[in-house]
Structures are given as structure tokens and as C-alpha cells.
Amino acid sequence: MIPGYITTNAPALLIAVPLLGAFLSPLIGKISRDARALWVLAVMTLTALIGYFVAFLVYTEGTLLYVFGATNATLAVPPDSGGIPIRIIFTLDAMSALMVTIAVTVGFAVILYSLTSDARRSGLEAYYTIFLLMIGAILGMVSTGDLFNFFVFLEISSLASAGLVAYKVEKGRAVEAGLKYLLVSTIGGIFFLFAIGILYGQYNALNMAMLADMIQWTPLDKLALVLVVAALAAKCGAVPMHFWTPDAYSMAPSAVTAMLVVASQASLYGLFRICFTLYGITLNYVTIGWVIIILGILSMIIGVTMAIPQKDIKRLMAYHAVSQTGYMLLGVGVGLAVLGDQALLNSYGMTAMEGGIFHIFNHAMYKGLLFLTAGAIIYQVGTSDLNRMGGLGHRMKWTMIFFIIGALAIAGIPPFNGFASKFLIYESVFAFSPLLSIIAMVVSILTLASFVKVFHSVFMGPPLPGNEQVREAPRTMLIGMTILAAIVIISGIFPEFFVQNLITPAAHALTDQAGYISAVLGGA
Amino acid sequence: MFWNLPYIAVVLLSVIGLATILLKRNLIKIFLGVSILTSAVNLFIIALGYREGGIAPIYTYAVSENMVMATPQALTLTSIVIGVATIALMLSFAVIIYKTYGTVNVDEIKELKE
Numbered sequence: 001m002i003p004g005y006i007t008t009n010a011p012a013l014l015i016a017v018p019l020l021g022a023f024l025s026p027l028i029g030k031i032s033r034d035a036r037a038l039w040v041l042a043v044m045t046l047t048a049l050i051g052y053f054v055a056f057l058v059y060t061e062g063t064l065l066y067v068f069g070a071t072n073a074t075l076a077v078p079p080d081s082g083g084i085p086i087r088i089i090f091t092l093d094a095m096s097a098l099m100v101t102i103a104v105t106v107g108f109a110v111i112l113y114s115l116t117s118d119a120r121r122s123g124l125e126a127y128y129t130i131f132l133l134m135i136g137a138i139l140g141m142v143s144t145g146d147l148f149n150f151f152v153f154l155e156i157s158s159l160a161s162a163g164l165v166a167y168k169v170e171k172g173r174a175v176e177a178g179l180k181y182l183l184v185s186t187i188g189g190i191f192f193l194f195a196i197g198i199l200y201g202q203y204n205a206l207n208m209a210m211l212a213d214m215i216q217w218t219p220l221d222k223l224a225l226v227l228v229v230a231a232l233a234a235k236c237g238a239v240p241m242h243f244w245t246p247d248a249y250s251m252a253p254s255a256v257t258a259m260l261v262v263a264s265q266a267s268l269y270g271l272f273r274i275c276f277t278l279y280g281i282t283l284n285y286v287t288i289g290w291v292i293i294i295l296g297i298l299s300m301i302i303g304v305t306m307a308i309p310q311k312d313i314k315r316l317m318a319y320h321a322v323s324q325t326g327y328m329l330l331g332v333g334v335g336l337a338v339l340g341d342q343a344l345l346n347s348y349g350m351t352a353m354e355g356g357i358f359h360i361f362n363h364a365m366y367k368g369l370l371f372l373t374a375g376a377i378i379y380q381v382g383t384s385d386l387n388r389m390g391g392l393g394h395r396m397k398w399t400m401i402f403f404i405i406g407a408l409a410i411a412g413i414p415p416f417n418g419f420a421s422k423f424l425i426y427e428s429v430f431a432f433s434p435l436l437s438i439i440a441m442v443v444s445i446l447t448l449a450s451f452v453k454v455f456h457s458v459f460m461g462p463p464l465p466g467n468e469q470v471r472e473a474p475r476t477m478l479i480g481m482t483i484l485a486a487i488v489i490i491s492g493i494f495p496e497f498f499v500q501n502l503i504t505p506a507a508h509a510l511t512d513q514a515g516y517i518s519a520v521l522g523g524a
Numbered sequence: 525m526f527w528n529l530p531y532i533a534v535v536l537l538s539v540i541g542l543a544t545i546l547l548k549r550n551l552i553k554i555f556l557g558v559s560i561l562t563s564a565v566n567l568f569i570i571a572l573g574y575r576e577g578g579i580a581p582i583y584t585y586a587v588s589e590n591m592v593m594a595t596p597q598a599l600t601l602t603s604i605v606i607g608v609a610t611i612a613l614m615l616s617f618a619v620i621i622y623k624t625y626g627t628v629n630v631d632e633i634k635e636l637k638e
Contacts (some may be wrong), residue, residue: 086593148599155606159613166617172624176633179551180619186558186610187545193565193603194538201572206595 002053008073010054012102015140020049022132026125033124037115040128044111049137051104054143058097059318059505062083063519065145066090069104073387076520083521085207088091091145091520094505098357099142099269101502102364105487106262107135110308112374113480114255117379122254127167132162135258137184141266143518144191147196147278148206150270154192154235157184157263164256177251179246188231195224195231209520212513217282225283229291235267238329239298242322246306249318250384256373257314258368261321265360267324272332272510280513281340289337295438296329300443308450312384313374317367320410323443324363329439331425332510335431339511348431352497353507356423361503362417369484371401376473376481377458384453391463395470400459402481409488410430411448417488420495483503537564550629551618554612558599562607566600573597 006013020223021043029036056063065074068088074087092100111131118127137160138154162185166178199221200206203214215221234241245264249257275288301325310316336355338344376399377392393400409416412423424443430437463470472478491498509516535559544557573596579589618628625633 080537148602152602152606155610159609163611169620172621172632175617175620175624179614179621182610182614182617183545183554183558186614189606190561194568197565199574200596200599253533258566292638373553489601 005184007057009066010050010057011092012068012142014047014050014054014143015136015320017043018132018136018139021047022129022136024127029125029128031323033119035420036124036128036349039121040132041115044108044135047139048104048108050450051100051139054092054294054330055097055101055158058094059501062093063509063516064090064092065520066092077522078349081314084205085210088149089145089207089520090143090345092143092208093516093519094267094502094509095273095357095507096142096509097298097504098361099266099508100139102265102361103135103138103142103262106258106364106368106484107138108153109260109368109480109481109483110255110372112483113258113375113477114253115279116474116476117255117375118253122159123167127164130160130163131256131259134164134263138259138263138266142269145208145362146206147199147208147211151189151192154267154270158182158189158235159268161185161248161256161260161263161323167253168251171251172354174484176228177247181227181248184234184241186205188234191227191231195227198224198227207520208273209517212280213517213521215279215282217279217284221279221282221371225279225288232267232274233295233441234273236264236271236325237322237484238295238325239322242299242303245322246310246315249321249371250314251370252412254314254371254378257295257318257371257375258512260365261371262364263320264325265328265364268328268360271326275336276339276510277513277516285339288332288339288460289335289339289447292329292336294331295304296326296333297439298326299323299329300326304443304446308446308453311386312501313377313389313454313458314371315368316386317374317449320450321363321367323447324367324410327422327425327440327444328359328363330429330436331359331421333438334429334485334488335507335511338432342410345511348428350504350507351424352428352432354503355421357506358421358424358499358503359418361498362409362421363485365484365491366406366416366418367486369402369481370406370410372481372484373399373406376477378382378471379477380473386457388464389467391456391459391461391467392470393459394463395467396459396472397513398478399473399481402485403455403459405485405488407448407451409492410474411451412444413448415489415492417492417495420492420499425500443468453495528576530567534568535566537561537567544606546555549630551621551630551633552615554630555614555618558614559611562603562610566603566607569596569600569603 028039137153137157144150162178162182166175168174237245300323303319307316307319331352335349338349409418412418426437541557541561575592578592580589
């Protein structure tokens with residue numbers, strides 16, 4: 001049904017389509033605004049289809065290789081190269097496929113939403129170019145198997161995201177937020193490049209599988225790991241490098257904020273990929289695991305306590321994003337802390353990792369949904385101050401329903417998807433250390449308290465003066481939210497289906513270092 | 525000792541760059557620090573790629589065993605390009621910040637703090 005050359009080249013098309021589409025969109029925009037909107041939507045639809053197709057291939061046929069510039073797309077180590085994979089190689093295993101799925105799903109919903117929500121702005125020709133560039137960079141980050149290539153995509157995503165955060169230049173504050181984000185990401189990127197240099201100097205390789213095969217855990221490797229963890233933890237917004245998150249998330253247009261969540265998660269993916277696949281059990285997994293657990297716990301507590309007093313709806317949600325990132329770090333950190341002990345790994349380590357990874361998926365959906373509802377409210381009311389909203393429930397019924405779905409999911413209330421992943425985390429982390437599990441539950445309760453407050457002040461009560469004429473959000477915005485809300489509900493009602501088919505393969509792909517190496521280097 | 529000179533320079537440049545970023549209050553000076561830090565990394569990678577007696581891989585008739593793989597140079601070129609893009613974006617942000625706030629001192633740009 002699908003021609004062979006598309007199947008073979010699908011991983012390359014996954015990056016090529018959004019990048020080419022991005023740079024053609026200003027030209028198409030010369031024709032008319034509608035032509036540009038159609039073009040952007042078409043490019044995103046095509047990217048999403050390729051993304052699902054690639055993910056389907058990975059889940060059915062195992063790890064997918066794509067070697068750029070080689071005569072044979074799956075020939076990672078040519079016979080004349082002396083056993084070194086010299087080309088840029090995309091390596092998509094189940095974990096990458098999961099991240100691709102998340103990125104294209106949220107990307108599609110967000111583009112659909114943004115076609116209306118941002119239509120009133122100026123400078124749209126650049127906006128969609130950067131937006132598609134950012135989506136392409138995220139897809140590149142999660143599919144590459146080459147460290148330097150990862151760095152390049154990391155920088156593209158930083159530059160594109162910073163440009164989009166500062167998009168509302170007429171407000172100096174947006175530029176301030178964009179600059180903060182850019183500075184943190186750039187310094188993080190420089191650290192990352194230092195780490196690449198250190199690893200390359202020792203092992204003469206940039207390919208992750210090749211490095212994983214040779215890595216020794218020398219003092220220099222430890223230094224490289226510290227630099228990488230610092231850089232990527234800053235990029236994913238974990239405490240104590242979280243200070244850019246509320247600024248950037250609250251100042252960006254809402255559609256961008258939903259995508260920024262996915263960009264942060266791509267950094268989180270990089271962190272896990274490097275800890276598990278590159279270092280594997282050679283690293284001191286108990287210590288590193290605990291470092292990640294402590295980062296997670298701190299993010300959870302500080303994120304939620306900072307969220308409670310906020311008065312700006314998006315700033316509040318941004319602090320919750322920090323707090324939810326903590327759950328993912330906690331789940332996967334517990335898995336890392338017992339990585340070398342097969343018995344413990346089987347009894348609760350894998351469950352904890354599945355919980356953490358499932359939470360990545362769920363968080364992208366419900367947090368994206370919440371930011372989109374916040375955007376719809378701001379779009380209609382014209383302010384992001386919680387004290388000046390009120391009584392919107394009568395006017396914006398659908399937005400209110402979507403907000404309730406997102407808020408209950410983030411607080412971990414059944415039957416929404418946040419409950420499914422949080423339950424996996426509570427259960428397995430309790431076996432590891434009961435205290436951590438209790439902290440996670442308390443944070444969840446505080447999250448619920450905070451969202452009850454938001455719900456009350458935004459939707460309940462009589463309409464405030466000036467809000468009588470507020471109407472429901474436009475239809476395309478509602479469709480974008482519906483997609484995400486449907487996924488939140490479906491993955492909350494049938495979590496086993498998602499866990500068995502998407503999450504468990506991803507968790508196994510992360511722990512199976514030997515499988516990753518042999519997929520690239522052959523038999524070994 | 526002599527062969528370690530580039531690495532000593534890398535350490536000095538990184539310290540100068542980081543200190544500039546952390547201690548200076550003027551945005552333009554912070555960007556200078558970022559630029560110095562980028563140069564330190566570029567120098568680091570280039571220094572790693574040096575092989576004594578190696579031949580640049582542009583001569584067709586050289587002994588192929590002595591040719592040097594050009595990966596570090598390629599990495600550095602890419603990194604320079606990324607650095608230029610980053611600094612350009614940062615400076616354009618600084619222009620807008622100066623227009624809005626009338627200052628580039630980070631102590632006076634704090635509308636987002638609360």
C-alpha cells in the first residue's frame with residue numbers, strides 16, 4: 001500500500017517535511033492568509049501521518065535505523081569504515097517512537113488551535129516558520145542516535161522556542177522571558193557541547209551506541225555526565241534551574257506554551273536516553289538515581305507550593321508543569337536507582353519507570369489541554385489575571401468542561417489519565433521508599449487544591465463587570481482542545497491498552513542497553 | 525606542558541566566560557561572556573582534533589593512513605554557526621529590551637519578578 005521508498009526513508013521525511021514546510025510558509029503566505037493557514041495545516045498533518053507511521057513501524061518491527069547519505073539506509077557500519085559508524089544515524093527505538101507520537105499529536109492539536117487564536121497577531125509569516133521549525137527540532141531530538149546531532153537539534157529548538165516566547169514583542173516582558181530562556185538554554189547547550197568534546201576525545205565516537213559500547217566510567221566520563229545532567233535538567237525545567245519556566249510559559253502565546261511543554265519533555269528524553277542508553281549500568285546508578293529522585297522531589301514540592309499563591313492563570317499552570325516534571329523524574333529515577341539489581345528492577349523498578357514514562361505522555365496531553373483552555377480564556381477575556389475573571393462558566397461551557405477534564409487529570413483523579421500514571425508511580429515508589437510515595441500524594445492533593453481555586457475564580461459565581469459579553473471560544477480552537485481532551489479520557493479509561501502497547505516497550509527500550517547497541521553496530 | 529597550552533587556555537576562557545555571565549549586570553557584557561564561553565568550547569574541540577604528523581583530508585594523493593578525520597573541524601564549524609545565530613538573537617532581544625525599559629542593566633529589568 002505504501003511505496004517502499006517511503007517506508008525506507010520515513011525517519012528522514014519526519015524531519016524533512018516540517019523543516020521544508022517551515023521555510024516555504026512565508027512564500028505561500030505571500031499569496032494569502034488562508035493559503036498559509038492551509039499550507040501550515042497540511043504540512044503538520046503530513047508530519048503527523050509520517051510520525052504515526054514511523055511509530056507504528058518501530059512498535060511492530062523493532063528499532064528503526066536510518067543512515068544519512070549511505071547507499072543503504074540501514075547500513076550503519078560500512079565495511080570500509082573500520083567498524084566505526086561515521087555517518088549521522090537516526091536510531092528510533094520504542095522510547096523515541098513514544099516521544100514522536102506525543103510530539104506530533106500535541107503539535108497537530110496546537111497548530112489547529114493556533115490558526116485561530118493567533119490569527120489577529122502581526123508577523124505571522126515568521127510565526128509559523130518558527131513554529132514548524134520547533135516541531136521539526138523536537139522530532140529530531142527524539143529520533144537521533146548521534147550526540148552531536150542531538151546538540152544541533154537542541155540548539156534549534158532553543159532558538160525557535162526563545163523566538164516564540166518573545167513573539168509578543170510589543171510587550172517588553174515577553175522579550176525578557178525569551179531572553180531568560182535563551183540564556184539558560186544556550187549555557188546549557190555549551191555545557192552539553194563540552195561533554196560531547198570530552199567523550200569524543202576519549203572514545204573517538206559520537207554515535208550513542210558506539211559510545212555506549214566503549215564507555216568506561218573514567219573521571220572524565222563522570223565530568224561529562226555531570227555537564228549533561230546539568231544542561232538537560234535546566235532545559236526540562238527541574239528545580240533548581242526552574243526559574244525560566246514560569247516566565248517563559250506565561251509570556252508565550254498559549255499554543256506555543258503547549259508546545260514548549262513537549263520541548264521540555266524532549267530534553268527530559270535526552271536526559272533519560274543518556275543516563276540509561278549511553279552510560280547504562282557502568283554509571284554509579286544508585287547515586288545518579290538518587291540525584292534524579294531528589295531533583296524530582298524538589299521540583300514537585302517547590303513547584304506546587306509556588307503555584308498556590310499565583311494570580312496569573314498561566315504562571316500558575318507553569319509552576320504546576322515544574323511540579324509534574326518532578327513525577328517523571330521520580331518515577332524514572334527510581335528505575336535508574338535499581339538498574340543493576342535485576343530482582344528489584346523486576347519487582348518495582350520497571351513499574352516505576354512505566355509510571356514515569358506514562359506520565360510524560362499524560363502530562364503532554366493534559367498540560368497541553370490546560371494551557372489551551374487558559375489561552376481560550378485569555379483570548380476571550382483579554383486578561384490573564386485570575387482576579388479579573390469570574391463567572392465565565394455560563395458563557396464558555398465547552399472551555400469549562402475541558403478545563404475540568406485537564407484539572408482532574410493533573411490532580412490524579414480517576415477516571416482520567418493522570419490517575420493511571422500517578423497510581424503506577426505511588427505503588428512502585430512505595431516499595432522503594434514509602435516516604436517518597438507519601439510526598440508524591442501530598443503534592444497531588446495540593447495540586448487539586450490549587451486547581452479548585454482556579455476553577456472557582458474563573459468559572460463560578462456571577463459574571464464580573466465587563467465579562468458579560470464574553471462568548472465561547474471559536475470552533476477551531478475547540479477542535480484542538482477536543483483532540484487532547486479525548487486522548488486524556490481514553491487513556492484514562494483504558495490505561496492497560498496504552499501501558500501494554502506503548503509504555504512497556506518504551507521502558508524496556510530504555511533499560512535494554514545491549515539491544516540498542518546491537519541494533520546499530522550489528523550482532524556484537 | 526607545552527602541548528597542554530590549548531587546554532589551559534580552554535579552562536581560562538571558560539572561567540572568564542562564566543565569571544562574566546554570573547557577575548556582570550550589563551546585558552551586552554553577559555552576551556560577551558556567552559561568546560567567550562562558546563569560543564572556549566570551540567577551542568577545546570579543535571585542540572582535541574590535532575594529530576601530530578596528520579595530513580588534512582583534502583590531498584588526493586596523501587597516504588590514507590596519515591589522513592585525519594575531519595570530524596572535530598566539522599563540529600566546530602557547526603558550533604560557530606549556532607553561536608552566531610544565538611548571539612544575533614540575544615542582541616536583537618537586547619535592542620527591544622532597551623527600547624522598552626530604557627536600560628540594559630539586569631537589575632532594573634524585573635517586571636517578571638514576584
